[in-house]
Amino acid sequence: MKELIEELKSKFKIEEKDNFLIFEKEKIKEIFKFLKEKGFNFLSFITAIHYKDYFEAVYCLRNININEIIFLKTKINENEEIESLCEIYKGANWMEREIYDLFGIKFKNHPDLRRILLPEDYEGHPLRKDFRIDTPYKNWR
Amino acid sequence: MEINRVESNGFEELWVNMGPQHPASHGVFRMQIKVDGEVIKEVIPHIGYLHRGVEKLGEFLTPVQFLPVLDRNDYLSSVSNEFPFALAIEKLANINVPERAEYLRVIAAELMRISSHLVFFGTFCLDMGGALGGGSTIFLYAFREREKILDIFEKWTGSRMHLNLITFGGVRYDIYPGFDKDLKDFLKDFENKIKEYEDMIENNPVFLARTKKVGILPKEIAMEYGCSGPVLRGSGVKFDLRKAKPYSVYNKFEFEIPSFPDGDVYSRYKVRILEMKESIKILRQAIEGIPSGPINSLMPVKVKTSIKLKEGEVYEAVESPRGENGVYIVSDGRFGLYRVKLRTPTFYNLSVIPYLLKGALIADVVAILGSLDPVFGDVDR
Amino acid sequence: MNALINSLIYGIVILLIVFTIVAYLTWIERKFAGRMQSRIGPYYVGRPHGWLQPLADVLKLILKEEITPKNVDKLIYNIAPFVVLIASLLLFAVLPFSEKIIISNSSIGVLIFLAISSLIIIGGFMAGWASNSKYPLISAIRGGAQIVSYEIPLLFSIIVPCIIAGSLNPIEIVKAQKIWFILYPVIGQISFLIFLISGLAEENRTPFDIPEAESELVAGFTVEYSSMKFAMFYAGEYAHLLALSGLGTILFLGGWKGAFLPGSLWFAIKSIILFLILLWIRWSYLRVRIDQLLKFSWKFLFPISVLNILLAGLIVILK
Numbered sequence: 001m002k003e004l005i006e007e008l009k010s011k012f013k014i015e016e017k018d019n020f021l022i023f024e025k026e027k028i029k030e031i032f033k034f035l036k037e038k039g040f041n042f043l044s045f046i047t048a049i050h051y052k053d054y055f056e057a058v059y060c061l062r063n064i065n066i067n068e069i070i071f072l073k074t075k076i077n078e079n080e081e082i083e084s085l086c087e088i089y090k091g092a093n094w095m096e097r098e099i100y101d102l103f104g105i106k107f108k109n110h111p112d113l114r115r116i117l118l119p120e121d122y123e124g125h126p127l128r129k130d131f132r133i134d135t136p137y138k139n140w141r
Numbered sequence: 142m143e144i145n146r147v148e149s150n151g152f153e154e155l156w157v158n159m160g161p162q163h164p165a166s167h168g169v170f171r172m173q174i175k176v177d178g179e180v181i182k183e184v185i186p187h188i189g190y191l192h193r194g195v196e197k198l199g200e201f202l203t204p205v206q207f208l209p210v211l212d213r214n215d216y217l218s219s220v221s222n223e224f225p226f227a228l229a230i231e232k233l234a235n236i237n238v239p240e241r242a243e244y245l246r247v248i249a250a251e252l253m254r255i256s257s258h259l260v261f262f263g264t265f266c267l268d269m270g271g272a273l274g275g276g277s278t279i280f281l282y283a284f285r286e287r288e289k290i291l292d293i294f295e296k297w298t299g300s301r302m303h304l305n306l307i308t309f310g311g312v313r314y315d316i317y318p319g320f321d322k323d324l325k326d327f328l329k330d331f332e333n334k335i336k337e338y339e340d341m342i343e344n345n346p347v348f349l350a351r352t353k354k355v356g357i358l359p360k361e362i363a364m365e366y367g368c369s370g371p372v373l374r375g376s377g378v379k380f381d382l383r384k385a386k387p388y389s390v391y392n393k394f395e396f397e398i399p400s401f402p403d404g405d406v407y408s409r410y411k412v413r414i415l416e417m418k419e420s421i422k423i424l425r426q427a428i429e430g431i432p433s434g435p436i437n438s439l440m441p442v443k444v445k446t447s448i449k450l451k452e453g454e455v456y457e458a459v460e461s462p463r464g465e466n467g468v469y470i471v472s473d474g475r476f477g478l479y480r481v482k483l484r485t486p487t488f489y490n491l492s493v494i495p496y497l498l499k500g501a502l503i504a505d506v507v508a509i510l511g512s513l514d515p516v517f518g519d520v521d522r
Numbered sequence: 523m524n525a526l527i528n529s530l531i532y533g534i535v536i537l538l539i540v541f542t543i544v545a546y547l548t549w550i551e552r553k554f555a556g557r558m559q560s561r562i563g564p565y566y567v568g569r570p571h572g573w574l575q576p577l578a579d580v581l582k583l584i585l586k587e588e589i590t591p592k593n594v595d596k597l598i599y600n601i602a603p604f605v606v607l608i609a610s611l612l613l614f615a616v617l618p619f620s621e622k623i624i625i626s627n628s629s630i631g632v633l634i635f636l637a638i639s640s641l642i643i644i645g646g647f648m649a650g651w652a653s654n655s656k657y658p659l660i661s662a663i664r665g666g667a668q669i670v671s672y673e674i675p676l677l678f679s680i681i682v683p684c685i686i687a688g689s690l691n692p693i694e695i696v697k698a699q700k701i702w703f704i705l706y707p708v709i710g711q712i713s714f715l716i717f718l719i720s721g722l723a724e725e726n727r728t729p730f731d732i733p734e735a736e737s738e739l740v741a742g743f744t745v746e747y748s749s750m751k752f753a754m755f756y757a758g759e760y761a762h763l764l765a766l767s768g769l770g771t772i773l774f775l776g777g778w779k780g781a782f783l784p785g786s787l788w789f790a791i792k793s794i795i796l797f798l799i800l801l802w803i804r805w806s807y808l809r810v811r812i813d814q815l816l817k818f819s820w821k822f823l824f825p826i827s828v829l830n831i832l833l834a835g836l837i838v839i840l841k
Contacts, residue, residue: 091366
């Protein structure tokens with residue numbers, strides 16, 4: 001496991017900050033293809049956090065054979081897009097739809113990017129920090 | 142004579158809607174199925190009917206207020222929702238848990254596992270048999286066993302389903318004096334009953350014909366989609382968080398992990414039945430070896446209204462009856478939580494549906510959906 | 523003239539009796555099923571056994587509101603329940619209740635029975651088509667496929683007692699059974715089993731109730747009906763089941779023969795026992811899938827019933 005992290009650091013310029021590996025979002029496809037070949041083929045979850053003026057996307061992968069877990073993070077500014085992982089991991093389909101639904105981050109080359117949990121005509125993205133928790137839904141009958 | 146024709150799009154293709162209210166869809170779930178004769182060509186699922194915005198609520202409530210809200214996520218096994226949250230907060234706030242409390246948590250979790258798998262067993266046969274017919278007989282037998290478990294819970298904590306048992310630093314309620322006699326009677330009775338029901342169903346050629354070789358999920362696809370729990374173990378991967386990364390006191394008990402390589406509906410059903418038997422073993426060992434001592438690190442049990450968390454991020458996961466139930470907390474050193482992400486198992490298990498239903502018959506839809514055991518509080522949060 | 527008045531009186535009396543028995547068959551079913559599932563069936567209406575429950579059900583169904591969807595095919599939609607009910611009740615015209623009580627004594631009674639029982643599914647298909655919506659349509663098509671496949675084994679299993687007795691008249695068949703036909707060496711048991719299975723499939727009962735109350739496509743072809751029309755479908759199903767049990771006792775269990783009690787009472791008792799067996803099968807089994815159903819009929823039941831007939835023919839020739 002330590003060798004894997006050293007290899008990632010040298011190959012893709014990844015920094016490590018208390019158990020989380022931070023990478024640049026342009027290299028996302030190469031990094032995940034590399035990790036999948038090494039045996040990390042269980043995509044556990046994808047999520048996002050909204051800090052003051054940027055987003056952070058968090059990816060979690062597991063390797064069942066050697067029983068290890070790895071967390072990867074990247075920084076996305078407002079109104080920027082990030083590549084979708086749907087070609088490498090098929091399960092990223094619903095996970096990225098949920099992030100688009102609740103945060104508003106768009107994913108490039110996603111086959112079917114639309115809202116999943118909220119109704120189609122909902123306005124706004126609830127989990128952002130500037131969304132008031134008691135905003136009413138306009139089409140409420 | 143006037144004739145009103147049925148209009149259909151295209152030649153021999155029909156869009157059938159299994160709508161949000163349906164007797165066999167286990168909750169509010171809508172599927173649009175494109176059918177050609179009896180074979181399904183395409184499925185478009187719609188979820189989100191039960192979305193309550195629990196993750197946003199986590200940023201406004203204090204952690205202690207948030208615990209009962211989490212109970213309502215997977216409402217059939219409520220202990221496995223509070224468990225990872227309590228583990229995560231204890232890690233961030235450096236709280237110790239006494240050993241008796243750990244044993245009590247394990248006992249509650251395993252009893253909840255049996256209860257949830259009994260609901261799966263009853264509704265699975267109910268869907269395949271019909272509400273008036275053979276299925277409902279097995280449904281009533283399974284629920285009769287579950288009533289005994291719910292009676293034990295009621296005597297312990299005062300409520301049947303949403304126990305509100307786990308709190309930061311231990312457990313809230315201690316067991317009552319006749320508890321181990323009740324539990325041992327129940328386990329002895331239940332072992333015989335499970336064998337009886339298993340024999341009743343499994344030698345039935347109708348059941349075997351409807352579940353074997355139906356809905357096959359290969360190993361690689363299951364891992365890419367993030368499926369966990371019995372869905373993954375039914376496809377041949379022997380991965381259980383209780384053995385892989387033991388939390389609480391699970392490393393003191395001896396039990397096995399069942400898994401079958403076929404990947405069809407029958408293997409997923411069989412994995413859950415064998416898991417019930419393993420839970421009986423764990424419960425017997427736990428009730429023998431339970432130590433005496435305090436049940437919480439803060440005695441008498443008082444609920445702290447505010448807990449100081451150190452800054453950082455943590456992810457803790459637990460093996461719930463449906464899979465890997467995890468909580469990812471980001472905190473910034475204040476008294477609340479900055480971001481809570483609930484990794485609920487059914488959301489990822491259900492995303493396999495468009496893959497599984499392609500090429501199946503309409504009559505297989507209920508069997509496949511039932512074998513994934515969805516609970517829609519989990520999916521929508 | 524005398525025979526005509528005889529038939530008319532017998533007809534009216536038997537019709538009234540059959541209506542009451544069909545209503546109480548629902549009560550028997552619910553009590554029996556309840557006991558099998560460790561619970562009491564109907565209890566409150568008419569304590570302590572709930573024997574006024576069928577009366578309460580009939581009153582409720584009469585007083586419900588009739589909702590007719592807007593774009594149904596009005597003529598066929600209204601006729602379909604009547605077709606089902608009338609065909610089911612017509613079956614009782616050719617069943618003998620004892621040696622002298624029969625409404626219409628014809629020499630091809632069994633053939634008429636089979637012909638009329640095929641009319642019932644036509645009523646079902648009419649209901650499915652006229653409802654002008656997807657779920658009844660799918661279920662009516664499945665029902666048609668199922669009934670057509672199971673007609674042939676049913677026919678072949680009914681022919682065997684007729685071959686041995688030498689006539690299609692039900693009264694002659696009962697007289698020709700010195701011992702009950704089910705006790706004949708090989709052909710008796712095989713014919714009875716095939717008759718049971720095909721009868722269940724003809725009747726749309728679990729495990730073959732695909733057109734009906736299934737949890738995939740909600741209530742099958744009766745989904746757009748309410749109140750009295752729905753009650754007619756329901757009563758027609760139970761009347762068909764009772765008539766099938768009646769035919770089973772005539773062909774296989776010796777009809778009205780028996781000691782001490784009058785013949786018609788023996789006939790009633792044997793029919794109800796056969797009905798209870800069919801009920802028992804319903805509440806214990808899960809449902810088969812439609813393609814497995816059709817495979818079972820064509821690949822398994824059909825060859826066995828043909829072999830059965832050949833064997834019966836051999837026995838008749840050798841005797």
